[in-house]
Amino acid sequence: MSRISDHPIFQLALCRVKEFLREPEAVFWVFVFPVLLALALGFAFSNRAPEAVRVAVERGPGSSELEAMLRSASEVEVQALDAEDAYDLLRSGRVALVARAGDTVEFRFDPARSEGRLARLVVGDALQKAVGREDVWEVRAIPVTDVGSRYIDFLIPGLIGMNIMSTAMWGIGFRIVRKRSDRLMKRLLASPMRKSHYLLSHAVSRVFFLWFEVGVVLAFGYFAFGVPIRGSLLLLAFVALLGAMTFSGIGLLVASRAKTIEGVSGLMNFVMIPMWVCSGVFFAYSNFPEVVQPMIASLPLTALRDALRAVMLEGATMAGIGSMLVIMALWGVGSFGVALKVFRWE
Numbered sequence: 001m002s003r004i005s006d007h008p009i010f011q012l013a014l015c016r017v018k019e020f021l022r023e024p025e026a027v028f029w030v031f032v033f034p035v036l037l038a039l040a041l042g043f044a045f046s047n048r049a050p051e052a053v054r055v056a057v058e059r060g061p062g063s064s065e066l067e068a069m070l071r072s073a074s075e076v077e078v079q080a081l082d083a084e085d086a087y088d089l090l091r092s093g094r095v096a097l098v099a100r101a102g103d104t105v106e107f108r109f110d111p112a113r114s115e116g117r118l119a120r121l122v123v124g125d126a127l128q129k130a131v132g133r134e135d136v137w138e139v140r141a142i143p144v145t146d147v148g149s150r151y152i153d154f155l156i157p158g159l160i161g162m163n164i165m166s167t168a169m170w171g172i173g174f175r176i177v178r179k180r181s182d183r184l185m186k187r188l189l190a191s192p193m194r195k196s197h198y199l200l201s202h203a204v205s206r207v208f209f210l211w212f213e214v215g216v217v218l219a220f221g222y223f224a225f226g227v228p229i230r231g232s233l234l235l236l237a238f239v240a241l242l243g244a245m246t247f248s249g250i251g252l253l254v255a256s257r258a259k260t261i262e263g264v265s266g267l268m269n270f271v272m273i274p275m276w277v278c279s280g281v282f283f284a285y286s287n288f289p290e291v292v293q294p295m296i297a298s299l300p301l302t303a304l305r306d307a308l309r310a311v312m313l314e315g316a317t318m319a320g321i322g323s324m325l326v327i328m329a330l331w332g333v334g335s336f337g338v339a340l341k342v343f344r345w346e
Contacts, residue, residue: 013204052077053119054095056086062101066127070099073126097123153228156221157308158281160214164240165275165301167213168247169268172202173255177264180345195343199336203248210244211237231311235318239311242325243304246332250300252339275301303327 057067057080070078081089089095090108096119097109105127109116214237221227229236254271258264278285278292279301288296296302303324310316310324318325 013201013208015201053097053115053122055079055119055123056081056089056095056098058083058086058098058100060101066099066101066105069127069130070123072130073122075122076126099123150225152221152225153313154284154309155282156217156225156227157312158305160217160240161243161279161301161305161308162276162281163213163217164210164243164304165247165272167209168206168244169251169254169272171206172248172251173258173264173268174261176202176252176255177258177261180258181260196340199252199340199343202252203245203336206244206248207241210240214240227312229312230315231317235321236308236311239304239307239321239325242328242332243300243307246300246304246328246335249332249335249339252343253335256339256343275299278302280305298327300328300331303331 052074053076055070055076055078057063057070057078059080059082063080067078067080070076079095086095086098087108090098090110093113093115096113096115097107100106100108107120107123109120111117218229218236222229250271251268254267255264258267278288278296279299280296281301285293285296285302297306307316307321307324307328310321314320
């Protein structure tokens with residue numbers, strides 16, 4: 001009875017692993033860069049006092065009184081400028097609102113920007129309080145900083161999902177196309193190796209590195225920021241494994257016909273950039289119009305990200321993330337099946 005280590009897929013996957021370890025640049029982007037990104041974003045969005053709203057007051061009659069009233073509000077950072085300079089700062093986004101004194105105070109801001117709408121509310125409230133307004137109903141603000149509700153808790157699962165997608169697709173796509181462009185595929189074509197074994201070896205080799213790339217970011221988030229892991233570690237590992245297999249299939253499909261590094265780079269960006277933007281890695285995809293949200297929810301990165309967050313932050317079970325696992329499985333199996341049909345050695 002033959003051993004697993006003697007199987008062609010195992011031997012080919014072992015070759016893929018050795019090839020990867022001989023590339024220090026790849027090791028950096030897979031293991032070091034995600035930790036640096038999590039560190040930078042974690043400190044950037046860690047619990048701290050909210051930033052003051054930046055406002056410009058247009059110089060003119062009454063501007064000194066208006067500036068003095070706004071300076072009395074701790075949540076407003078104000079500067080007095082000539083009209084041209086004030087609007088230059090507004091156009092460049094360095095201030096969120098320009099206030100102009102007169103019989104009525106005028107606010108100039110971009111309502112399409114959340115910073116502008118926030119500045120309108122904060123500055124309006126500060127001015128009303130400065131002229132003696134008394135609130136009819138007392139409201140007390142209580143900041144929520146519980147573990148699991150912070151931005152870093154939202155961010156870490158998204159970074160893990162993004163890293164699984166990027167390393168699977170770039171690692172597989174670049175390696176296949178490089179061999180094709182260097183005409184090394186001709187030698188493989190002449191061998192008795194099956195196409196399915198060759199493609200599967202790339203996916204299997206991802207499993208070897210998966211535990212390191214996921215474990216490093218997960219451990220960093222847990223020990224550096226206290227990011228919780230409320231669900232089963234075994235289920236979390238299964239979600240990560242399924243995600244890696246899914247994006248390995250997509251990476252094989254993208255690289256199945258590309259002949260140059262430039263060509264596969266364009267295809268990779270075409271596939272991944274919409275998911276980076278839409279799938280909720282850095283912000284919730286509920287910000288997009290409702291009409292496109294079902295389409296976003298059906299993307300593989302969205303399903304992977306939602307499953308990781310559900311297990312880590314909510315302690316979800318297999319049944320609770322079943323629909324997300326189905327989406328990933330369909331993408332992975334479908335992509336690999338199509339890649340097997342259309343793949344060309346040269």
